[in-house]
Amino acid sequence: GAGVSQSPSNKVTEKGKDVELRCDPISGHTALYWYRQSLGQGLEFLIYFQGNSAPDKSGLPSDRFSAERTGGSVSTLTIQRTQQEDSAVYLCASSSRQGHTEAFFGQGTRLTVV
């Protein structure tokens, strides 16, 4: 596609439920990133994919968080047993393999846990 697409744009869920956030990167981009942005906070790195593998998942806050990427394209971030502190905007970005290129961001998914 023309840009990074994230869905849903907004998600309200009850505490304890599982949620799935989807990211569709720019076609041909091998690198994909997930970040979390809590209210008034900067960007918190969650996980990085190169192709379908995740060489760096050091930012996942707990084992309730997981992510996968299939076919070197779409990625899904899953949060199990959501907690109120999970409320944030989840941003996805993709980039090509070439080091001088920038990351392109989606519009984000705003997750609210009630």
Next chain:
Amino acid sequence: AQSVTQLGSHVSVSEGALVLLRCNYSSSVPPYLFWYVQYPNQGLQLLLKYTTGATLVKGINGFEAEFKKSETSFHLTKPSAHMSDAAEYFCAVRNNFNKFYFGSGTKLNVKP
């Protein structure tokens, strides 16, 4: 490990005044450096980037940044602030393993 430091989480300037947003990075190798802007309720948009070559980089909306290796800095400037520049600005470094490190962001407020 690399890191990015943005001095000042909030900066306030008057319309027409100089904008200076500071960014320092730590890197053992020449980095790729970026500035992004985030308007309310939107994703991040690239303002400008430094890869190689000229150390003074010009971006969109009249912004520019200068890469100073000796100071490990990549400060963002604009000669004359406009109300529409009010946003949050993020400095970022990309390492040789394709990972991006972001600073904590600076919110720019422009006063009329």
